[in-house]
Amino acid sequence: MSDRVVPPAARQRRRPTKQGVVLSAELIVGTALRLIEEHGADALSVRRLGRALGADPSALYRYFRHTDDLMLAVADELIGRSLRSWRPTGDWAADLRDLGLRMHAGALAHPRAATLSAHRVTGRAHEIQAVESILGVLRRAGFPDAEAVRIYHAFVDQALAFGALDSAGTALPRAAREAEAEVWRTTYGRLPAETHPHIAATARHLVASMRTSSYPAALDLFLAAARTRLGQLRARTGDARPH
Amino acid sequence: MSDRVVPPAARQRRRPTKQGVVLSAELIVGTALRLIEEHGADALSVRRLGRALGADPSALYRYFRHTDDLMLAVADELIGRSLRSWRPTGDWAADLRDLGLRMHAGALAHPRAATLSAHRVTGRAHEIQAVESILGVLRRAGFPDAEAVRIYHAFVDQALAFGALDSAGTALPRAAREAEAEVWRTTYGRLPAETHPHIAATARHLVASMRTSSYPAALDLFLAAARTRLGQLRARTGDARPH
């Protein structure tokens, strides 16, 4: 039964659920997001979502072909929410930094959706808008086209990849997350200097650092490198604009 | 029943399964890896793994506390295989570059396993050795401890994150991968300059760039930034060693 899903435009009979809820794709996506935020990523199952909506689980299959389909819709909503309020200021590095942090934060807020969508090109409105914005920032900064694309690609992939990586961490069941912290504290924190001198020497820093995301640091390194690169390009072409 | 798992050293009675297989942690991990590669990440379940091994699913719980435990072992095995033949040369940047590319290649070689395991801290032998090696390279290069840890963290996460991102791409079903390329060629390749000037101006480069991984570029930017950082640190401390 593959034609169970009806395109939203063609939907006409708005019959309420037994419990009196009128379903819609938007309501389902919104409830899914709420469920994830309130009770963690593993709280999202078709059955629980149905329960939260006040509908039979199978009713959702009138709106989404399967769970992946639903998660992609959630992801799309996510892009929109993350970048809705972003505006370029003219300082290209600051703009990119802001964008990167927003994308990363958006991913962290909705881990399951992020891990699912990080590696997919949707070609939908929000995504196109983001691509255009980033390329604009880079070209206005003075990067020649080929270089702008190279930097754009690395920038976006880095944001997506770290977003997925870090949100996978937060999506772990609570027990597993605590186990990870424990591993750093006990296993790595107690290796003897004779066998593992470098870990032993930096154990204190390691334990502290591993509790937080390395994305801000990685992003800043990235921007620093891009700034240097731009300087080289300008020197070569005799352009002396400040950066 | 939490004391079901017996440490491998203490294991003595090697009783074969009904189907004549003698189990071991190594055999289980190896079979899991094979299963994932051959039939996709979804093919890995305790029950299927048991069937593939010729043992009752519950027998695996004598070797691993739960599925997560098993996945960590698989992840560690993956790290071990990727870095087995790496040797430091003394040129820290070249060494890191080599390491990063190996980790990335290792992830690509086992895409489905990589996507499952990239974000976990295993605390096992191979991982510990990798941490020690990377920290060693950085500290010998002259990075002070706090900085070495910061750079280590960003470096490792970048390699893992891009590894996961890129292998998620290659792990997609063929049809989905072709659809993605199609999106770039048609959707992005044909946006009019009036509405999307930056995409239109760089479309040619975009289509070409998106076909390949951005990790090498990102890695080189990372190393360039680290080199600059090291230079600043040396200038500040009056150290004039060459880089």
Place this chain on the structure above:
DNA sequence: ACCTTATGACAACACCGTTGACCTGTTAAG
């Protein structure tokens, strides 16, 4: 007011991870 049919509900299917109880072959001690 009637008919069509979209849409929600129900029940069932085939899986999943995990555990407690059981059974038996291996091994070490006598």
Place this chain on the structure above:
DNA sequence: CTTAACAGGTCAACGGTGTTGTCATAAGGT
């Protein structure tokens, strides 16, 4: 060489999951 302990494989069950075939009914056009 026998025997008793127990490690380790097996079985059955629990409560969960996504998904689908079928049915009932209320909404909306006529």
